[in-house]
Amino acid sequence: MNATGRRPGEPAPDGGDEGKTEVNIEASAADDKTVIVSGARAPSLGMTATNGVLPPGTRLGEFEILGLIGEGGFGIVYRALDTSLDREVALKEYMPSALAARVGATQVQVKSSRYESMFRAGLKSFINDEARLLARFDHQSLVKVYRFWEANGTAYMVMPYYRxxxxxxxxxxxxxxxxxxxxxxxxxxxxxxxxxxxxxxxxxxxxxxxxxxxxxxxxxxxxxxxxxxxxxxxxxxxxxxxxxxxxxxxxxxxxxxxxxxxxxxxxxxxxxxxxxxxxxxxxxxxxxxxxxxxxxxxxxxxxxxxxxxxxxxxxxxxxxxxxxxxxxxxxxxxxxxxxxxxxxxAERAAGVADVADARRAGATARRRVRWVVGAGCVLAAAAGIGWFVPKMMSHQPAALHVQRAANGPDVAGSAGSAAIAASAAATASGAASVAASPPAVVVPPPALPPFTPAGEFARIASLADPSVVVKVEVPLERAVVDRDRLRFIVTSNRAGYLYVFAVDPANQYLQLFPNELDRDNRVVAGKRVVLPRAAWPMQAGEPIGENHFMAIVSLAPRDFSSLDMAHDSVFGSLSSAAQAAAAAQRTLSASPFAGVPSCGSEAPSCPVAYGAATFKIDVVGSSK
Missing domain, CATH: 1.10.510.10 (Transferase(Phosphotransferase) domain 1)
Incomplete structure (x- = not known):
């Protein structure tokens, strides 16, 4: 069978001329306009479907069609559900309407054998020059292709559902x-x-x-x-x-x-x-x-x-x-x-100077907690951050006092939790078809927002790859000083490496996990990770107020050395000066606070994708 669904030599179903190719491609292109559709979850998404559009409920492998996003002269983009990962995606079908038509439920058939060479050339390009090419790259400003395959006489690719x-x-x-x-x-x-x-x-x-x-x-x-x-x-x-x-x-x-x-x-x-x-x-x-x-x-x-x-x-x-x-x-x-x-x-001379200054300033601003382990062995422990490690084991002495150094300025405010709801990357025609909120278009801000640790946590979450879904459960969102212990559960739909950061009301910034006592940060897809672990329990302590947290699950190990974090305690800490130096290196599409992938020279490739989630716990003085 060939791409038309007919055996070689079989006449075209329309009995058409097998001679000179005459296809009204330009008329098809005229329909390839940018389409902004409602963000509602109605099956049709406000679009009028033609006879060639697959109806909601159609299954293509593990993907279920939910509705139409857009169609043009060269293909159709659907909103679909990835039933295996329980996420919405954009599914793009190769469907050049001037060359082919829908036959039966899902089959695509070339209208005439004289169109077959063009159809197959476009199909090959759809797979090799678009889907396969985009799948090679992993950049936050390039459309990501999760999967592509051939079936039903055509081809498909699955992408994030950007909004x-x-x-x-x-x-x-x-x-x-x-x-x-x-x-x-x-x-x-x-x-x-x-x-x-x-x-x-x-x-x-x-x-x-x-x-x-x-x-x-x-x-x-x-x-x-x-x-x-x-x-x-x-x-x-x-x-x-x-x-x-x-x-x-x-x-x-x-x-x-x-x-x-x-x-x-x-x-x-x-x-x-x-x-x-x-x-x-x-x-x-x-x-x-x-x-x-x-x-x-x-x-x-x-x-x-x-x-x-x-x-x-x-x-x-x-x-x-x-x-x-x-x-x-x-x-x-x-x-x-x-x-x-x-x-x-990293090569910018000004950036190097800023890091050096931050290192010198940070040396005098780091705060320490010490506790006794066994007989006379003293280890540096966690900074304050509204939590402290009360006991290493049940038989060990309680933690000693916190040596608090002068704080930097209290940076208040938070950008809130910003997560990308995905929507369709592009119409099959090559013009954009994206999901948008029904009201007037919202114009983006002129530049990066002012830096706050909590705000940057939210921004990092918004920059994350939507294919890596990180969820955090917080059993106790309001903790009482000297009574309640920190506890949260992290899950990810992808295997990878977990990193947890926190900042308290006094602007103390810590890497909670991995740490000097617990370096195994590998996570299994779908498996719950309960933190803190038994080796490093954390109990609520002053200062009172909101403590902001960020959990990152990266497909590759990440390197945070550019932050110039101090590692003279159980938890890595970042001084206010070092925070400011790192904040100056931010760009619209990346944050140094998210680290960079680090796989080693022997690794054949190093994925940059990560997922992130933010959460907060309010530390209070009493339960009243």
């Missing part, structure tokens, strides 16, 4: 152009994501405002799908309007000319065009016309005085019509924009 708005809609809702700080915060994770792609000689080639989603809680930008199948089919039909977006596509995407080869500069052009559009309200002139007569107006002149000259000139440089005249590397582009890539943060 948010497209950049196109966010810009449309603004009363005035975004300022430079907002644009820098947007560009930093996007350029960093492109650097990850380009390091593997991969290029996105479809960057535009409707192909970027701003996540609902964290406002982190995510580059949506590559639209690989759409480009392949467009190439075979010479329908350039299908595969290119005038104003965003550089000249090298219009023709395969050796002197105009594609590279990182290709994506730089589209990203700069996006900024040009955000600032001026219009796209640059199409690059094809610019090669004949360049009518491009430099943004350095159009927006002079409203943005720094350096920033505007960087945009103009990246929009040079000839590829060789643009920045050639991601590092060069980032440097010209005045942004820092996450991978280079």
């Amino acid at each position: 948010g708005v497209t950049l196109k809609e966010a810009l449309k809702s603004m009363q005035r152009p975004p300022d430079e700080a907002w644009l820098r915060a947007l560009l930093t994770p996007l350029v960093d994501a492109l650097a990850v792609l380009h390091a593997s000689n991969c290029f996105h080639r479809d960057i535009a405002p409707d192909n970027i989603i701003l996540l609902e809680d964290s406002h982190r930008p995510v580059l949506l799908d590559f639209g690989a199948a759409r480009r392949v089919i467009g190439d075979m039909t010479q329908a350039l309007t299908v595969i290119l977006k005038p104003g965003y596509a550089p000249i090298e995407q219009y023709a395969e000319v050796s002197s105009l080869r594609q590279g990182p500069w290709t994506d730089h052009y589209a990203l700069a065009a996006l900024v040009y559009f955000a600032i001026t309200g219009r796209t640059p002139p199409p690059s094809v016309g610019r090669m004949v007569s360049d009518s491009y107006q430099p943004v350095a002149k159009l927006a002079a005085g409203r943005y720094s000259d350096r920033f505007l000139r960087a945009i103009d440089h990246a929009l040079a019509v000839v590829p060789a005249d643009r920045p050639q590397t991601d590092r060069q582009f980032a440097d010209e924009l005045g942004i820092k890539l996450d991978a280079a943060s």
